[in-house]
Amino acid sequence: MKVVVVGAGYAGTIAANRLVGQARDAEITVINPRSDFVERVRLHERVAATGAASTPLTSMLRGGITAQLGTVDKIGDGGITLDDGGSDTFDYLFLAVGSTVVPLPGAVAVGTWEGAELACSALAALTDGSTVTVVGGGSTGVETASEIAEARPDLRVRLVGASIATTLSPRARQRVRVGLERLRVEVVEEVVVEVCTGPGRFGGVVRLRSGAEFASDLTLWAIVADVPDLAARSGLEVNPEGRAVVDEYLRSVNDPRVFVIGDCAAVPGARPSCEAAIPQGAHAADTLARIVNGLEAQPFSMGYAAQFLSLGRSDGVVQPTRRDDTARRLYIAGRTAAVAKERMSRYAKYSSRTANYAWLSGPK
Template sequence: MRVVVVGAGYAGMSAANRLARKVPSAEITVINPRPDFVERVRLHQQIAGTGAAATPLASMLPAGVTSRVGTVDRIGDGAVVLDDGERIDFDHAILAVGSTALPMPGTVPVGTWEGAEQARGALAALPAGSTVTVVGGGPTGIETAAEVAGARPDVRVRLVGSSVAGSFSHGARQRVHASLRQLRVDVVDDDVTRVAEGSGRSDGVVRLRSGAAFPSDLTLWAIVAGIPDLAARSGLAVNAEGRAVVDEFLRSVTDERVFVVGDCAAVPGARLSCQSSAPQGAHAANNLARIVAGRRPEPYAVRYVGLGVSLGRKDAVVQFTRRDDTLRRAYIAGGTAGVVKEIASRGAKLGARTGIGG
């Protein structure tokens, strides 16, 4: 059986490694634009120079799995076609291309590897007294602002968002704001409408919906919302957001040979996170193993336990949720939460590398 996995994030790696364990005879090929597995939950550390987010695929995959560096142009009719025209046939495919950022002109996206590397270089080049603006009030924006403020106390950091930490309960949200104040991060409750170029090479002016404006030497776009158009371009059914529509078994409703997992899959009740992607990848591999064995696949069920955000290297807030991702009142914060968040991040990588869990 020939299986092609498109994408080597949490979903793709979990699927490839789980399937290698479940079906040792399978010929598995992983195709990814770069030769590394990128921990998106550590990109804020990559930017600030406090940690590394990339690990070579060679150390993440077993010897029997082939990895290819390349970009897939389309998928369908039992084959994936790379942008150089090469065709790789499959019996089954697992589409796991994740999500991306659609940055406003004049900003640097921090939710992608390429953007994080660009931001890292730009931040390192900033002199003391500069201003860094982070756009986005979700976990990506909060973690980026906090990490930069902790690593570069000599620069001013602003976090702009209409609802900073709005996905947390009231108590947890207040705790996040308190930590940001302690880090001297200025929180601006507003939306950015434009980033105009300034007189220098990197400086600019951030304009807000309220009409206010302020200078910014480096503006980081911390909103992850875009979906690669590979599924749509390949003729697979997608929803209004561009996510591939799947059945209860995580198979494309257009082509049952193609499983779709992670951020690029329209799974009801799932949010963009490794807490969603890794279990979906593992479940797709389990279902493919069941199909190979002549058994019926099993429906996928969304299950959550919490929502965490790092606030520098020694602080965090972990919000507990119900299985359906609705919020509980309970949360933990401080050093203990920081340890829990780090354990969860390491566990996500371990699960992706081993295929265990999910």
């Protein structure tokens, strides 16, 4: 049995590692555009140069798995083509290309490895008193602004978003505001419509929907809302956001040989995150193992437990949730929350590497 895994993020890595332990006769190839496993939950640390966010992929994959550097251009009927003209065939395929960031011209995306590397270099070149604008009020934006503000107190950091940390409870959102204020991050609840570059490569003027504008020496785009178009380009059915539509077993509704997992999959109730990607990858591998062993496949079910948000290295917020990911009233903050976020980040990497992961079932 020949299995191809497209993408080596959390979902793709755990799928490959889990499958090799259950289908020993499978020939598994992981195709990834870079030779490293990237911890998406640590990209804000890479931007601020406070931590690493990559590990050689070969050290993340178990023995018996082949890692191939490349980018898949199209998935066809039992075959793939690469952007360099190469091709391969498969009996089963795991599509796990994750999500991506499409910034406004003049801004640097910080939700991708390449963008984080560019942002890190641009940030290091800024002098005392420069202004950094982070666009996006979700977790990526909040964590990026906080990390930069703590690492570079000589800079003025501004966070701009239509709303800030909206998935948290009202009290937890207020605690996030307190943490940002402690770090002297200016918060502007507005929508950015244009980034006009000035003399510097990434500096210029940021314009808001209200008509207001302000100068920015570096503008970072932290809205992770897009997915690669590989599924759509390959003729798989996608939803309006471009995510591949899947059945209850996480298989493409067009081709049962193709499992779609992680941010690029339109799984009902799933929030793009490693919390959702890892169990999807594990379940898809388990499902394929059951199929090839003549057992009945089980529908995917997954429930959430909490949301984790860092506010620098020593502060954060943990928001316990119901299984449907709605916030509870209780929250945890401060150093305890920062430690919990760090442990969660380590566990996500550990689980992807070892394929050991357990999760809650979904809401009834």
